[in-house]
Amino acid sequence: MSGTRSTKGGTLRLRLYVAGESPNSVAAIRHLRAVLAGYPSLHAELEIIDVLKSPEAGMRARVLVTPTMVKVAPSPERRITGNLKDTNALVAVLGLTEAPRE
Amino acid sequence: MSDARGEVGTLQILLAEAEQTIEALRSGQVDAVAGGAGVTPILLQVAQDRLRHSEELFRSVFDGALDAMLLVDSTGRCRDANAAAFDLFGRSRDQLVDEDPGAFYSADFDVAAARAQVAKDGRLRGELTVVRPDGTQRQVDFVTTRNIQPGLTLSVLRDITERKRLEAQFHQAQKMEAIGVLAGGVAHDFNNTLCVILSFASMVISDLKPEDPVRADIEEIARAGERAADLTRQLLAFSRKQILQPRVLDLGQAVLGMERMLRRLLSEAIELSLPTSRSLGRVLADPGQVEQIVINLAVNARDAMPGGGKLTIETVNVELDADYAALHHGVVPGRYVMLAITDTGAGMDAATQERMFEPFFTTKEVGKGTGLGLAMVFGIVKQSQGHIWVYSELGQGTTFKVYFPRVEGAVSATPSAPPEPQTLRGHETVLLVEDEERVRMATRTILQRHGYNVLDAQSGGDALIISEQFPAKVHLLLTDLVMPRMSGRQVAERLLPLRPDMKVLYVSGYTEDSLVHHGVLNAGIAFLQKPITPTALLRKVREVLDG
Numbered sequence: 149m150s151g152t153r154s155t156k157g158g159t160l161r162l163r164l165y166v167a168g169e170s171p172n173s174v175a176a177i178r179h180l181r182a183v184l185a186g187y188p189s190l191h192a193e194l195e196i197i198d199v200l201k202s203p204e205a206g207m208r209a210r211v212l213v214t215p216t217m218v219k220v221a222p223s224p225e226r227r228i229t230g231n232l233k234d235t236n237a238l239v240a241v242l243g244l245t246e247a248p249r250e
Numbered sequence: 251m252s253d254a255r256g257e258v259g260t261l262q263i264l265l266a267e268a269e270q271t272i273e274a275l276r277s278g279q280v281d282a283v284a285g286g287a288g289v290t291p292i293l294l295q296v297a298q299d300r301l302r303h304s305e306e307l308f309r310s311v312f313d314g315a316l317d318a319m320l321l322v323d324s325t326g327r328c329r330d331a332n333a334a335a336f337d338l339f340g341r342s343r344d345q346l347v348d349e350d351p352g353a354f355y356s357a358d359f360d361v362a363a364a365r366a367q368v369a370k371d372g373r374l375r376g377e378l379t380v381v382r383p384d385g386t387q388r389q390v391d392f393v394t395t396r397n398i399q400p401g402l403t404l405s406v407l408r409d410i411t412e413r414k415r416l417e418a419q420f421h422q423a424q425k426m427e428a429i430g431v432l433a434g435g436v437a438h439d440f441n442n443t444l445c446v447i448l449s450f451a452s453m454v455i456s457d458l459k460p461e462d463p464v465r466a467d468i469e470e471i472a473r474a475g476e477r478a479a480d481l482t483r484q485l486l487a488f489s490r491k492q493i494l495q496p497r498v499l500d501l502g503q504a505v506l507g508m509e510r511m512l513r514r515l516l517s518e519a520i521e522l523s524l525p526t527s528r529s530l531g532r533v534l535a536d537p538g539q540v541e542q543i544v545i546n547l548a549v550n551a552r553d554a555m556p557g558g559g560k561l562t563i564e565t566v567n568v569e570l571d572a573d574y575a576a577l578h579h580g581v582v583p584g585r586y587v588m589l590a591i592t593d594t595g596a597g598m599d600a601a602t603q604e605r606m607f608e609p610f611f612t613t614k615e616v617g618k619g620t621g622l623g624l625a626m627v628f629g630i631v632k633q634s635q636g637h638i639w640v641y642s643e644l645g646q647g648t649t650f651k652v653y654f655p656r657v658e659g660a661v662s663a664t665p666s667a668p669p670e671p672q673t674l675r676g677h678e679t680v681l682l683v684e685d686e687e688r689v690r691m692a693t694r695t696i697l698q699r700h701g702y703n704v705l706d707a708q709s710g711g712d713a714l715i716i717s718e719q720f721p722a723k724v725h726l727l728l729t730d731l732v733m734p735r736m737s738g739r740q741v742a743e744r745l746l747p748l749r750p751d752m753k754v755l756y757v758s759g760y761t762e763d764s765l766v767h768h769g770v771l772n773a774g775i776a777f778l779q780k781p782i783t784p785t786a787l788l789r790k791v792r793e794v795l796d797g
Contacts, residue, residue, distance in 0.1 A: 170281035213271065213280045227267055230274030237270065 160192040160242065161221040167214040168200045172231040176215035179232035187244065219243070318390075318407040321398070326350045326365065329402060338390065338409055340382030351405075356381050364394070368403055372396045380407070389414050412577055419579035426607060426628065433609055433625075434489030437482045441780040442686045444482060447475045449692030452784040453699060479781040484622040486779075487542070488609050488629035494536040496634065497662035501533055501587050501654065502526030502565040504540050512548055512563075519558025520551075526565040531587050532661060533654035539630045546623040547591040547650050553614065554595025554648060562592045570653065581637055586653040593649075598642040606640070627652075671792035674785070678725035678795055679703040683713045683741055684757075685733045693728070696784045697791070710736025710744075717745055724752050726795055731758035755794045757782065 164180060166173030177196060184192050199206035199214055209218060219226040219241060228241045274280050312319055318335035320328050331339075331346050339346055339354055352361035356379035368374045373395050380388045390407040398404035451472040458465045505524055516522060544563065551561050568588045575581040598606065598613075605611045607628040612621035627650075631638045635655055642648035680702050684690035687708065694704045705720060707713035710733060717724060727745060729738035742754045755776045776794045778787065 167281040172279050172281045175279075213275065215279075215281065216271075224263070226263065229267075229271040230277070230279030233279070 158191065159221065160190060160219070162192060162194045162242075163209070163218045163220055164194065164196045165199055165206055165209065165211040165214050165216045165218070166196060168198055170214070173215045175231040175233065176217065179235070179238065180217060183232075183235060183238055183242070190244075217241070315406075318409070320346075320351055320405045320407070321402045322351065322405060324401050326352060326361075335407070338388060338407060339380055340384060340386070345383075354380055354382075356387065368394050368396050377410075387411075416577065416579055422604070423579055429608060430489040430629065432489075433485045437485040437489065440478070440482050440485075442689050444475055444479050444781040446688045446692045448472060448479065448781065448783050449696050451475060453695060456699070476783065479783065481622065482781055483779075484626045485609060486629075487539075487633075488622065488625035494539060494630075494633060496534045496536045498532050498657060498659045499535050499537060499540065500530055500661050501535075501540065501589055502530045503661075504537060505544060505563050505565055505589070508541060508544055512544070515545065515548060516552050516561065517558065520555055521558075521560045523560070523562045524564075525562065527567065529567070530565055531567050531585060531656035532659060533587050534657045535634050535636075535654055536630075539634065543589070543627050543630055543652060544591070546627050547652075550623060551591060551593035551595060551648070554593050554597070559594035559647075560592075561594075562590070564588075564590045564592070566590070567656070568653065578637065578639065581653075582655075585656040586637075587656055589652040589654070591650045591652075592647060594647040597644040597646050597648055598640070599644055603640055603642060607638075671789055671796065674788035674792060675701045676792060676795060677701050677703070679705065679720075679723060680726045680728050680791070681713060681717060681720075681724045681745075681752075682706040683708075683710060683727070683729035683733070683738065685709060685730060689730075693787065696787060700788055702791075709733060710738075710741040713741050714744055717749065724749055726791065727752055727754045728791065729754070729756060731756045753794050753797075755790060 162180070164176060166176065180194070184190065184194070197205050197209075199211065206214070211218070213229055215231060216227055216229045217232065217238075222243070226241045226243075228238060232238050312330075312332050315332055315334055318338040319332045320335055321330040323329050328347050328349055328351050331343070336342060336346060339351070341354075352365075355361065359378040364374055364376070373393070375391075375393045377389065377391055380390055382388070388409050389411045391410050392405055392407045394403055394405040396403050451468055454468050455465060455472065458468065503526075505526065509522075509524060512522060548561065548563070555561070566588050568586050570578075570581055570583055570586055572583045575583045602613055606624050608621075609625040610621040611625075628638060631652055631654075637653040639651050640648060641651070680697055682690060682694055682697070682704055684693060684706070685708055690706055690708060694706050697704045705716050705724070707716050710729075713727075713729070724745075727742055729741050731738040738756050738758075742756075746752065746754070753776070755778065757778045757780060776790070776797075778790050
């Protein structure tokens, strides 16, 4: 059961910018939730923002394409674009050092 | 150094992110691209789509609405209208759009005040009347809302003409019901009084020698009493408290049977036509009452055509459907036979039509009409489960349409009129039960003077005791139907097992008794309706005793 470790600096704050229920947006939500579920001890806050409903929020965050996930905290801010099916890339952006064991 | 390294690190991260973004774009993992110079403003497109969608939604609501909708600009011009509005206003698109709809409302609606109100409160709700190009009017309920789109007010108008009409019909029905109750009560009280007047007048006349100078005066009293009795009968008919003896009828044949009488009634200048159909349905109605309906409506038609004209009395099968029933208070959908009486006379204005069925309402000169003719027609039709409607236009003429529900079954044979009794006298024993003392006394005296042996009882209980103590045969039980405690019917039920040969004759001014169901008399029951003249009483007593 070892091999999991949360990032340093406490809560992981994430914003996932999606476009309604478009396929890649839905997939991104699913992939992100699956990864987070693999780290039960991780304290993460996930905010999902639909740019179709609040385009201004997307503009403010300079999100040019959806889906885009922004790691707001802990710094540095990192972002990743796409449907997040590349779990290794996602884990790297999140700052999680190791993938959970199956 | 560390700063520079930090910046390089940040740039590397940004580059990596940019590469990742491009890879994500390349591999189709991205849904939408937004903002930024040179990037297709998909979000703008999305926003435009949403706007277009909401416009389409508005359009489909606007076009598909059953209520009329008008978009009016600040100058009062109609900028757009839906199909329901074209229907409501009776105008094409060209005749409505770009026009001021305020010009199409009746004059009693203050368009300027309404617009000011909308400008102030943002919204106005009310009623107004739309006048169509052909002059017909529609009553509407409307809501006007300001700034539904910049500079445009939206008015939604609902046609409530039919609802208003139904409400008016309902109020009319209630009013007629109330007047009916009043008239029925008056007639009931009047009956007994008339009975006494007529009985004693008749007795005094028979006591007087033909040359007696008082005789003419008493005869005048009797005639006045007869006229009053006639009015009472008509009032009872109106208040639906008359006792009907319905039979299965062919209305067309019934009307044809009246042709000679009708021709006598009408002037030569009136052309009479009586179309009917061979396959006419049957109705259940009292033939005497049908005759009353036809005569009254024919007389009215005649009086509406002093210079001559055409009177058509048509009988035809009709089907009243749910749509018709929805527009006519009290109508049950189904198959009916319609009796339509159409004249080419003066017609009636709306005020007259509203009151024409009220008793004592007349447009004829004082002394020319009683104002009871149509009231009686109305009562008879309603009591026969029928409906009556009138269509009239000033100068064009009037049509009364009377609907009777259709029934199955063969036309009943017309019972032959009972033979005129040879004599009005008799020797038989009559048990008379009547709770009204003056009436009892008058009836007893009449019968005794014509040779009958009369046992009189003031209640059902008394009648049972008298019967028990009377050792000989009682030939006839003559009883009022409606009495406190024991009804005439109960008296008969108690006495008949003991005296099976005894004949029974009921008297009543009233239909509210178990003997009669909704005023319809069971066949085979001998019955006299108050007010009764002495001759009618003596004749009926003989008829029942000899029958």
